[in-house]
Amino acid sequence: MIMKLLAQRRLQAFIAVIIVLLIVTFYVLQPPSPKKIFLPYDSELFAKIEGSIFEGFDNNTGTPDGTNIVPNYVHFIFFEKSYITYVTAVCVLAAFKNQRPDKIFFHTNVEEFTGPHWLKIRDTLGSVLQIRHIDMPTTIFGQKLRKEWLPWHAGDVTRIRVLMQYGGIFLDNDSYIVRSLDVFRKYEMTIGITDFDYLGTQVFIAHKDARFLKLWLESYRIYHPEDWYMNAGEKPMREILAFRPELVHTVKILLGVHGLTDRLYTWDTWRNWRKYYSIHLVIRLRRDVETWWHYLLWPSIDETNICQYDKPFGEMAREVYSEFCQKQHNVT
Structure with a gap:
């Protein structure tokens, strides 16, 4: 009886060792996941904003007298999508009603928009709506944008360029303005933060000469096609704002770009x-x-x-x- 029990124990120990060895072998033979390498402080990069009109600007307090320096424009981007969905129409109409902008821009590469919700937007906004036909970028600094994610990565790049050209408020097509963002128009640039402490790209308020916009675009000289949100939200936080947080006015919660x-x-x-x-609906x-x-x-x-x-x-x-x-x- 004792010999039989010992034999069972040895068998159990042998099986346990085999299982451990299999687990270890599995993890050892797994291909290494690409490491996220962030660059240290780059003096050459930050030298690109020396002499800016905002040099020394205080983004904690904004303009000394509270004057708005960001134009009251709202921007949306539509690449490869001509049909306007109900949720997008809700967000456009919320921006029109609650922000009361001077202009709402649709930046698009489609010939014309379609659907009943487009007619609702067109008839409601009237002359406030400006349609701007643009090409969808397929490269950035000579690097091809990932084909599978092209409309989205192209949109990430385009929102920077749009704000650098016009300034104003950028919104994702499912970002809903709850109440006026005018309180943030006295700052050089305002951003929100996601759950993972990334840059929330769904809502921005920025002057066209905001220093961060230029640095953010420059950071695309090293483009990571394998990562959905690296260049858009993670890299600019780790390589720019980690060293120069004073370049933006940061809103932790109330821009609603975290998980709701x-x-x-x-x-x-x-x-x-x-x-x-504002609230990113993440529909x-x-x-x-x-x-x-x-x-x-x-x-x-x-x-x-x-x-x-x-x-x-x-x-x-x-x-x-x-x-x-x-x-x-x-x-x-």
Whole structure:
């Protein structure tokens, strides 16, 4: 009996050793993941902004007398997309209603926009809307932008160039202005921070001569096609703002570029959204957080079913684009 027990123990120990060896071998033979290497302080890079009109500017306090130096322009980019979705229309109309901009620019490479929501935008905005036809970049400093991510990486580059040309407020097509961003127009440039302490590229407020814009574009001389968000959000934080945080006015929470999807699409009540200045809706992640039965009822969201959408985003959308709901209410 004792010999049998010892034999079982030896067998168990042998199996345990084999399992450990297999695990170790698996990790040893795994190809190494590419390391994220960030450059140290680059004096040559930062020399490019010497003599700027903003040299010595205080981005903690802004202009001494509170004067707005960022023009009241709002910019959207549309590459390869002619059909305007309901959610995009909501965000454009929220910018028009809550920011009251002098101009809203659509920077696009499509010939013309289509769909009922485009007609709603066109008829509502009138002369405030400016359509600017541009080519979608496919390279940056001689480096090809990754083909699979081309519209997005091209948009990352273009938003920098647009702000360097015009200044103003840049918004992703699913970024919703809750209340006026004028409080930030007295700063050289204002940014938000994501959950991972990256630069939130979904909302910017910037003067066209903002020093950070020039440095950020220069940082693309080393382009990382293998990484979705490296050049856009991670690299500029680690290689520029880590050394020169005074180049921007930083907003930790209230620009809403961190993860809010669960509150927007799963909470029954979330009144605090009104305290934000803007919110990135991240509409593409709605399916990942909603319950299956709720998503079954609203597989897509448009002006006809937003009337019954019982989550915080429904309330946000109805405040700026809900004529169908109003007509339905009058009929009933």
